[in-house]
Amino acid sequence: MTNKQRNLLTSVLFLAFGIFFFMQAQGVKHMIPSDVGSGYVPAFICGCLIVVSAAKLIITLTRKDPADNVKKSSDSSTVGGVVTILIMLVYMLAFEPVGFIISSIIFLFALMNWFANNENRNIPLFAIISVLLPVAVDALFVFVIKMPLPKGIIGF
Amino acid sequence: MVPANMIAEAFANTFTPMCLFLIWFGTVIGIIFGSIPGLSATMAVVLFLPLTFGMETTQGLALLCGLYMGGISGGLISAILLKIPGTPSSISTVFDGGPMAEKGEAGRALGVGILFSFLGSVLGIFALMFVSPLLAKVCLLFSAADYFAVAVFALSIIASLSGKDMLNGLISGLIGIALSMVGMAPIDAVVRFTFGNYQLMSGFDITVLLIGVFAIIDIILSGFGRDHLADKMEKKKYKLKGYGLSMKEFMEQIPNTIISAVIGIGIGILPGIGGSTSGLLAYTAARNRSKYPEKFGTGIIDGVIASETANNATIGGSMIPLLCMGIPGNTVSAIFLGGLQVHAISPGPLIFNKSGQYVYGIYLALIISSIFMLIFERAGLPIFVKLLDIPKHILLPCIVVMCCVGGYSANSRVFDVQCILFFGLLGLLFKALKIPSTPLIIGFIVGSMFEKNLRQALQAGHGSWTVFLGRPIAMAFLIITVISCAMTVRKNMQDKKAAAGKEFDTSEEDG
Numbered sequence: 001m002t003n004k005q006r007n008l009l010t011s012v013l014f015l016a017f018g019i020f021f022f023m024q025a026q027g028v029k030h031m032i033p034s035d036v037g038s039g040y041v042p043a044f045i046c047g048c049l050i051v052v053s054a055a056k057l058i059i060t061l062t063r064k065d066p067a068d069n070v071k072k073s074s075d076s077s078t079v080g081g082v083v084t085i086l087i088m089l090v091y092m093l094a095f096e097p098v099g100f101i102i103s104s105i106i107f108l109f110a111l112m113n114w115f116a117n118n119e120n121r122n123i124p125l126f127a128i129i130s131v132l133l134p135v136a137v138d139a140l141f142v143f144v145i146k147m148p149l150p151k152g153i154i155g156f
Numbered sequence: 157m158v159p160a161n162m163i164a165e166a167f168a169n170t171f172t173p174m175c176l177f178l179i180w181f182g183t184v185i186g187i188i189f190g191s192i193p194g195l196s197a198t199m200a201v202v203l204f205l206p207l208t209f210g211m212e213t214t215q216g217l218a219l220l221c222g223l224y225m226g227g228i229s230g231g232l233i234s235a236i237l238l239k240i241p242g243t244p245s246s247i248s249t250v251f252d253g254g255p256m257a258e259k260g261e262a263g264r265a266l267g268v269g270i271l272f273s274f275l276g277s278v279l280g281i282f283a284l285m286f287v288s289p290l291l292a293k294v295c296l297l298f299s300a301a302d303y304f305a306v307a308v309f310a311l312s313i314i315a316s317l318s319g320k321d322m323l324n325g326l327i328s329g330l331i332g333i334a335l336s337m338v339g340m341a342p343i344d345a346v347v348r349f350t351f352g353n354y355q356l357m358s359g360f361d362i363t364v365l366l367i368g369v370f371a372i373i374d375i376i377l378s379g380f381g382r383d384h385l386a387d388k389m390e391k392k393k394y395k396l397k398g399y400g401l402s403m404k405e406f407m408e409q410i411p412n413t414i415i416s417a418v419i420g421i422g423i424g425i426l427p428g429i430g431g432s433t434s435g436l437l438a439y440t441a442a443r444n445r446s447k448y449p450e451k452f453g454t455g456i457i458d459g460v461i462a463s464e465t466a467n468n469a470t471i472g473g474s475m476i477p478l479l480c481m482g483i484p485g486n487t488v489s490a491i492f493l494g495g496l497q498v499h500a501i502s503p504g505p506l507i508f509n510k511s512g513q514y515v516y517g518i519y520l521a522l523i524i525s526s527i528f529m530l531i532f533e534r535a536g537l538p539i540f541v542k543l544l545d546i547p548k549h550i551l552l553p554c555i556v557v558m559c560c561v562g563g564y565s566a567n568s569r570v571f572d573v574q575c576i577l578f579f580g581l582l583g584l585l586f587k588a589l590k591i592p593s594t595p596l597i598i599g600f601i602v603g604s605m606f607e608k609n610l611r612q613a614l615q616a617g618h619g620s621w622t623v624f625l626g627r628p629i630a631m632a633f634l635i636i637t638v639i640s641c642a643m644t645v646r647k648n649m650q651d652k653k654a655a656a657g658k659e660f661d662t663s664e665e666d667g
Contacts, residue, residue, distance in 0.1 A: 038341035084379025115549035
């Protein structure tokens with residue numbers, strides 16, 4: 001993405017966000033007559049956001065800097081990032097129904113394997129850490145902090 | 157309660173085996189987080205903040221103090237051995253610490269760095285102890301209008317945290333304020349922006365936001381950089397006896413220490429600048445007044461001393477506006493503010509009257525933590541150095557689990573765990589759009605203070621904004637805000653012209 005494209009995306013995205021929340025703020029109930037109301041400050045903040053985003057949009061459209069159109073190459077792995085996000089999403093969704101210990105064991109093992117390459121992949125070590133960490137953290141929360149973590153449908 | 161009783165209570169609460177253990181534990185963990193590049197003091201404090209919820213207040217704050225102190229100091233280990241600052245605060249330590257390591261003096265650089273980190277911390281804490289009560293007395297004269305002006309001033313930090321693009325910083329800060337308005341409003345408790353989700357009625361939790369924006373984002377980015385996760389960094393070997401310098405050398409460095417500490421404290425008090433800038437300024441000041449400026453950057457202890465004294469003195473300095481006015485000077489103190497709020501401590505001029513025992517507890521915890529740091533960072537160097545070898549592909553998944561547990565324990569609800577990923581993705585969007593995320597946190601924290609005091613002030617002024625014109629304190633803060641923002645804009649424009657985009661960008665202070 002070039003700087004110009006990035007700045008355009010930023011300004012349009014937050015301009016739309018500002019307009020949407022400004023409209024939402026207009027619908028907030030006014031409870032105390034002597035007060036400006038609970039929608040006043042949100043509307044003010046969204047107004048500021050609209051002004052700042054619009055200013056950014058105008059500057060981006062009117063500025064003619066060759067550096068803004070240079071596209072920088074990146075060697076980051078899109079698949080690597082997306083799969084990492086998906087693994088975390090599944091873990092967080094499974095946190096309550098499956099329970100902390102089991103979901104964490106599966107998550108740790110999966111993410112360690114995903115992050116490791118063929119040379120440093122050590123399955124037995126990953127398995128040991130994946131089991132020990134959730135069990136230790138659960139014990140800490142149950143016995144020391146006295147705040148049980150989700151047990152899930154299996155019950156532990 | 158008279159102050160003497162509060163001080164006695166603070167001593168009684170702090171000098172318990174559990175509290176001392178927590179300070180030690182926090183300091184050691186902080187050093188570990190600070191020493192490993194990619195982890196930071198910020199992440200350490202964020203990760204352990206939820207653990208403090210169930211603790212007695214002094215113990216919880218003591219743990220956070222230890223993490224903050226250790227996290228800032230730990231950065232010097234990788235700065236010297238890997239030439240990569242573990243935290244941004246140690247950027248200037250690399251300038252001379254790195255060349256010292258290359259000359260075979262890594263041990264001496266580490267020893268000197270640890271010793272002067274301690275001295276910088278102690279000087280910063282003394283400044284905190286003597287300046288804070290005086291500032292708090294002045295703040296007692298403040299009304300709602302004045303507090304609104306203070307909130308505006310606090311938001312002006314965003315200008316200096318925005319880096320090269322101030323509009324992006326403003327957008328980030330405004331989104332932060334907007335997020336703080338989700339849920340029940342102050343004053344009349346009207347429910348806003350929940351879109352029918354009852355979980356949002358109590359709003360977003362600061363801990364959840366912090367974990368998402370500062371910890372989960374790093375894991376996601378590691379996923380994008382997965383191909384380079386196993387890349388090894390070249391590590392220098394070290395030998396060290398004592399703290400690596402003679403008494404004569406120590407005496408010669410006293411003026412450098414004092415000047416660097418004063419710079420660190422001053423930068424700490426000024427909101428939004430942070431430890432990396434204080435280190436760079438102290439380094440520059442030491443070089444400018446040195447008899448041998450040409451030797452700076454070639455591996456001399458003067459540079460390491462200036463950098464480490466200043467960045468640790470910043471800790472005490474940043475606590476002064478935090479405790480007296482509730483203004484967080486940098487990212488870690490913003491999280492610390494969240495920690496105070498979790499324990500029902502309201503920073504402000506009355507903090508010495510209402511929660512004096514905890515404030516004195518913080519002073520004691522910081523002093524004890526700096527002593528632990530001096531002893532255990534030196535004694536544990538072989539272990540901390542070994543920890544630099546922990547593979548990222550094992551460490552990062554473990555951190556995600558700790559983050560989720562931290563998010564869950566904030567309110568004992570799974571919704572917060574899911575919000576962590578949401579804020580992590582928001583952080584990723586910000587990263588992709590090159591929007592700084594620290595203003596988001598500042599906006600979120602100051603947002604409620606901004607709204608509540610603005611509404612109260614407008615209520616008192618019958619809806620007229622002229623209410624601020626009649627308050628000298630409010631006017632003073634608003635004028636300072638305008639001047640501060642104008643100076644930042646001017647400096648940014650000068651930097652752009654002078655460096656043509658090649659300047660050292662220290663805007664995003666991580667710890």
